[in-house]
Amino acid sequence: MKTSLSWLRDYVELPAGLTADQLDEALTNLGMEVESIVDQGATVKGDLVVGRVLTIEELTGFKKPIRFTTVDVGRDAPQEIVCGARNFSEGDLVAVILPGGELPGGFTIGARKTYGRQSNGMICSAAELGLGDEHDGIIVLPADAAAPGDDARPVVGLADVLVEVEITPDRGYEMSLRGLARELSYAFSAAYTDPATLVSAPGATATPPYAVNVEDTVGCDRFSARVVRGIDPNAASPAWMRERLVASGIRSISLPVDITNYLMLELGQPMHVFDLNRLSGGLVVRRARPGEKLTTLDGVARVLDAEDMVICDDTGPISLAAVMGGETSEWQPDTVDVLLEAAHWDAVMVGRTARRHKLFSEAAKRWERGVDPQLTLVALERAVRILTEHAGGTVDDRVLDIDHVVAPATIELDPGLPTRRIGLAYNSDQVTELLGRVGCTVTGVDPLAVTPPSWRPDLLAPIDLVEEVARLGGYNDIPSILPPARGGSGLTPSQRRRRSVGRALAENGYVEVLSYPFVAPTAADQLGYPADDPRRSAVRLTNPLSETDPLLRTSLLAPLLGTLKRNLGRGRRDLALFETGTVFLPRLASTAPPAMGVDRAPTDEEWAEANTIVPAQPWHLAVVLTGDADPAGWWGPGRPASWADAIEAARIALSAAGIDPARVSVAAAELAPWHPGRCAAIAVDGTVVGHAGELHPAVVSAFELPKRTSAMELDLDAVPLPPVTQAKRISSFPPALIDVALIVDRGVPAADVSLVLAGGAGDLLETVSLFDLYESDQLGEDKKSLAYKLTFRAPDRTLTTEETLAARDAAVTAVAARFGATLRGA
Template sequence: MKAPISWIKEYVDVPADVTTDEITRRLTMTGLKLEAIDSPGAQITGPLVIGRVLTMEPEPQKNGKVINWCTVDVGDANGTGQPQGIVCGAHNFAPGDLVVVILPGGVLPGNFAISERKTYGHLSAGMICSTSELGLPEDDDGIIVLPSDAGEPGQDVRSVLGLDEEIIEFEVNPDRAYGLSLRGIARDLAVSVEGATNFRDPAIRDTPAANDQGHPVVLEDTVGCPVFVARKVTGFDPSAPTPSYISQRLVAAGMRSISLAVDITNYVMLETGRPIHGYDADKLRGAIVVRRARAGETLTTLDGTDRTLSTEDLVVTDDSGIIGLGGVMGGETTEMGESTTSILVESAHWDAVSMFRTGKRHKISSEAGKRNERGVDPTICEAAADRVVELLVAHGGASADPGVTVVGTPPEAPVITVSGDKAALVSGMEISEETAVEALRAVGCDVTGSGTLTVVPPPWRPDLTDAQDTTEEVIRLVGYDKVPSVLPIPPAGRGLTRAQQLRRRFGRAAAAEGFTEIVTFPFVGESDFDALGIPTDDVRRNALRLANPLSNEAPLMTTTVLVGLLRAAARNVGYGASSFGLFETATVTLPTGGVAPILPVDARPSKEEFAALDAALPRQPLHIALVGVGEADASGWWGEGRGVTWADAVEAVRAVADSVGLSVTTRGVEMAPWHPGRCAELSVAGEVVGHAGELHPKVCTALGLPRGSVAAEADLDVLIEHAVHLRPAPTFSTQPLAKEDVALVVDETVAAADVEAALRSGAGDVLESIRLFDVYTGQQVGAGKKSLAFALRFRADDRTLTEKDTSAFRDAAVAAAVAKVGAVQR
């Protein structure tokens, strides 16, 4: 909403020392946010004056264009007092007209400098200006022709055109329709700017009483249109010019000046906020009827568009059929034109919801619709119609018809009950009940009671419907800038939760292993699962589909963190990175098949309803995923480097688990997207937590990663569940270490992890560590067999182990392996 500051001040007295900046600051604090402060002539410099056209000689050119060689009286503005010779290509003026002239040395918007130059065989000294050249809303009629009483030649034209006016542009929220009027802006200024007094409401006026002499109106839908006011003027002069003050204010507000009748309805709409429509009264046939459209009905609106109407549309009809789309746009058949001498003024109140739906349905965005769909004061229909009639009579030579039609009554305002101290409780400010009552009355509310207040909001505030709304009104008028900034005091001894502390520990452990943390989007598509080689029947394909995804190519919530992580790794490879490690901790979404119930919004859900909602939510466990590319150890002058292997991925997860005191066991499995035979299943406390290994060559090719890249993914929720949160300080024995190595032959199908577990169970508590250091297959162990060599390390806390002791422990370990996995010692 654009509003000239002088127009605002016409309705409220503001102290002379209050600047425009202070006005906009206070209005912004109360909800009318400042968008810009502008002046139409800010970019125009130099002599811009009134000129009178003395002569005008048309001269056809070889290119078919006809230019006018004009002499223009610009008074003493050119320093000589002699007429100015100017070439002009427009034809909408004549000798004797007053025009706008910019003389050499002036600069127009766009840094367009004006100089004396030779063109079309003449020395043209200046320019006769159009609205577009001055940066004003464009007028298709060509250059500006001023009213005959605009001033004398040579007079500065800025004040005549309002170019020196300060214009405030506000961002008006949808719930504050009153801000789309000078009436509403001035009222907010009166209650928000210190020293502003004497608000003069332009909608308060004496209006003639309704009688039976007016144009007949029938309301068939009183919900959609509860009030309809009609007034008529006759003897209107359609050629009468629009007064300069009206046209200037319309232009300043961002609207074009069209004709006197249209300009007056727009002017009153901006002034009061009440949209007005005018009909050519001579084209009406019979009574006006407001109803809902019937199936199959059509209307050609003022913009020349043929529209098929919905049965939900409110329409205005007469005996000839539909003549307008109620509250949104009129029809062509009754449009005011150049021959209109009788005008029927319509000032009606329309249901805001119907207006919004009709505008969206027909893709119509009009100034009237913008206000009607937000909610307009239903009690000022008579005043707005009377104001239009007054201006038509004053400037168009019309006579007001004695008939006054008023049908219907405005809807009643809601009655709101609110505690007198609610604003203080909500804001934290010391707002007394007296202050709250004063603030509510300042915006027009009728307030009664004490302790518990009964509030009836004013008719121009349809957004005030409950106690929360009235509380917000009080706080905004007291001042949002006065709300104290108070940080909550955390209870002593509390900090991060156990899960948060462990999660940070996981991240530090992964970073210590040489991986860099990243964050990716959790959205995937079927093509991502295809790239990872995940089978169609894999449970990871059961992903939650989004109703409104950011991209149609990724409409699913991911079930594995690897998708985004591997995409990021491929992007880094594409940028030239050859060796790196990345990791991410993020939740995945695993649907449970539940369907969330639709709950009512008028009451808090019960415990059972909350439980039903929770049951329908998908599981979202926290995962960690890692990817390694290129070299694990860099090459250099010290020698050749070492490429990453599947063991690096396994050890990275081991390090993460070890950071919370857990030990990971592994066993070989086959699972996408890992290479068969180079994929390990990772378990903690007998529970599978994830997988790690070398990526399948086809996956590397599909994603653009080098072959041999490795990856891992593990469920951190399981690690958190079993984690040793406060790890005890490690103890060290001063006794010497005893070493024993064993080689066991087992079937190829037996996992090394199972053999290791058997050895641990047999060796007892003195076993300090066990490590697989060799795997052999060949003729010496037989077909279908493999030899696994383990290094066993024993240490007692209280004594030095003898050779006999260590042999006994070793034999016990071997015996357990023989019994549990069928091992044979080599």
């Protein structure tokens, strides 16, 4: 929002000696971001004076008309000045900048010879002084504006201060002189005049001046209109209006259009002017229909959306409501009869329409932030008065006002809430007084019943009122002391586990990456999921960051493999990556969740019902490997990463998660996207928590990865959290080492045999580890030999041979009973 300080002073009695710094501080404390405060007089340096043209000599022989003039500038002798403009005559008063002066943009004026004549200064145009876009002619001042030699700044409009502020999206009322002046009256405790009270507007008449039907009263809850006939189409906008529009960054177009722009800036009410004689039949305000088109004032033919609001006549849409008018009904240079429209439109609809069509007009910016619905008749009355004053015409006494506006809801406010939230003591009277200053009607005692004014649609809940109390009470009075923090218990067990797992993998050579959780619909096909695989069912985002990746991942592997491919493309060959994060598993439901407001916390039943359709979000861990696990060098040949490394990564992660290796089992499995013959299921206490192995060749090809790329994925939330255990006492007695070789069926997992050995050996067993696997026809059909190293140790003594052998025999007996195992060589 950009405007001039003199315009603001029309409605608020600001201090006479107000400085730029004081104004900046006041606006900032009110919650506005100050873009700039510019003293226009300082933009032109040096002598800018009023001059009277004494003589004009037309110079010939040049490609463009050139004039050599003498100008009385109040000095001893007239100044000789060369000028190319032709819109002035002898005796006219003009603005002259003398040698040594400097125009906006750093253009310095000097005395020089040009076109064969000496030129001492410049006769200025509005563009050269930064007052507008007019380049073709210089500024010609009124005959009695000033005397030659007087300072020209106040005469041409350079004695003002321009203020530009950035308005937050929730405070649309500040995008007007009405709103800014009201805010400054708070800051300076100054008298305020509401421009909406300057005229008394007539209400709706029984017969409207023009037939209008509003079909959608949600998108447009108020529509008002007035008619003026017989205006002078050549009437110019008054100078004061043009100057204020230019100061606000708006180009002067014509008197009717300038009036609507002027009142939009002053009151905050956007308006539109129709050429009455170009309308065909009555107007209809409705939503656009599929396939409808409209050519807007910028000359672009637009295909309308069903959410767009349009104003139509018998020919179809003639205006994209609240955003931009159409070409077929706009004001024309010969327009003599006009229909002035002021309405109130739904903010959400306008915001979406403006973004959909990329039309961020000044009107749309105000509508999407919220406009006072009680301004329509006042704005129309002001418009017809200014129009008839300067262009004549006859005002139709009939007034149209279709009003479906809903009054602001009353908010119940605990008078102690501002004190609890802000940290300053506010008694009930202070809260009532501060809210009354912003226009709220406050009744009651405890709670306070607060009704916001019509221009504050952002005040919807008690916390909004608390913000107003803090703002008007003074942000600077709030002490910068942090409230006492509640005591916490630190990281949760799950958080500690995730950190431990990540640290362990990093220490073993894996690099952590962070991928977006979004995947393409083709990801399931790339990973080779069967048609009935539940992982194909994914949550689709309503408003995705990228239309190519609208789904939430059900596995970490698709984004992680994409990261692996990207790094391979950048020249990396030996890669071991890992990622921890959530996956999203949808819960299919036939009913929508309950609608919950912001006036209270949801009940337990509502919360449970809403969560029935929230996707399950377990925390997963995934790793991918390709290239060499051990690089080759002078020390020897390298070793390529394989499925075994992926399985070992799972063991490392589970060990870091506090799971005893004896509880972890690894068994052959089949699951996409792994190779059927090189896939292992990772289980804890018999419950499968993940898979690891070599990726299927088709998956490797789909992601354009090297052959034998391996991967692992664990559901960390499915891994039981370890209880808090007491550290074992470390024995200082020597261990007893015994090896056993057991013959079992080939299908028996080695990890299961380890678990049974550990259970059968008892408390004296310290460790059990597999060190050999042997298969031969001599062992028998479908048999294999598993050799384990058993370590026994007692905490309080050196074990005897008898004790060690007894523990070993107990372990072997347990395996024999479970799997029918026999001792090799027995």
